[in-house]
């Protein structure tokens with residue numbers, strides 16, 4: 001089969017998939033049928049793929065330039081402004097930075113096909129002051145964030161550039177986004193704002209390009225994170241002996257958590273990550289705190305371990321309070337410091353199948369997996385969403401020695417383009 005015939009076959013398969021989907025994607029049936037009507041002689045897709053292969057050096061240059069603008073958690077503004085400038089330069093419409101700092105540009109569809117968001121995250125895990133200079137040795141780029149997610153950011157721009165270059169007519173609108181707050185402490189605040197406000201009710205498909213490789217993350221690993229604080233008046237360890245001790249209560253809680261029994265399938269994890277408190281060796285502390293992280297791909301299991309955790313924290317308090325015949329009673333405070341909902345876009349769904357098909361056309365295999373990414377939010381709302389790699393090969397993510405090997409990296413750009421166009425529908 002010629003490459004061109006395979007492009008057409010891919011669009012047909014995707015279109016048939018769209019047609020066949022029931023219930024999951026509402027309101028797109030009409031446009032789905034239109035997606036079938038991709039003219040067999042449509043050369044724009046072919047031209048775009050060639051363009052992306054030929055301009056991969058430019059894509060890599062952009063990757064470096066974006067990455068050399070620091071974007072620590074909660075300090076993405078400078079990179080967001082540059083991203084906004086680049087979106088505008090490509091001739092996109094309604095280019096803006098929204099209320100939480102996401103950079104957004106739209107490419108209107110020519111019909112009323114599905115609206116597709118193609119997104120990558122602006123933030124890094126690195127604190128302010130980190131040296132973000134990128135070095136290059138042959139095909140390998142090195143610098144903090146170069147793969148996660150400067151690769152995603154440059155691929156999003158490349159897809160927009162290719163669509164503009166070949167004047168691709170898509171039925172649905174494609175919205176290009178750089179989100180804030182994807183990493184840990186950011187708690188997905190950028191994507192939460194997109195779906196809760198900025199683009200509320202508009203999005204039919206969400207694609208996040210996060211990191212490297214060609215994997216497809218369709219299962220959302222959810223997490224619940226808490227800060228737990230036991231409090232009391234505190235006192236002298238000898239003079240006030242007989243008073244409940246917040247650190248002892250915390251110890252009881254940790255002992256219970258450490259004994260949690262969890263299934264291996266679906267995977268459930270838990271960890272006390274940080275413990276602090278106390279004043280001195282001869283004092284009963286007045287306050288002590290721990291942070292706890294629990295994760296699972298299963299909504300039910302995540303709910304189950306969450307309630308076990310709450311029971312353990314309360315039981316530890318009760319046990320410490322009743323251990324002593326004291327007028328003093330400790331209190332406990334549980335504060336949520338992060339919620340990432342779990343869920344999945346099914347492996348046999350139209351969207352995942354389209355991603356697999358797009359990779360297959362390029363002669364590569366798309367491995368399906370799970371992870372915790374911007375897609376968690378739309379997935380938890382029942383909106384089809386996946387996170388894909390931006391191509392190339394990454395090493396040392398979240399470390400200062402992160403590197404990106406650009407070998408065959410154009411495949412990542414091409415796959416993102418194929419998937420985005422297929423979902424939006426090509427006229």
Ligand SMILES: [Zn+2]
Nearest residue numbers: 148149210211
């Ligand atoms: Zn990332």
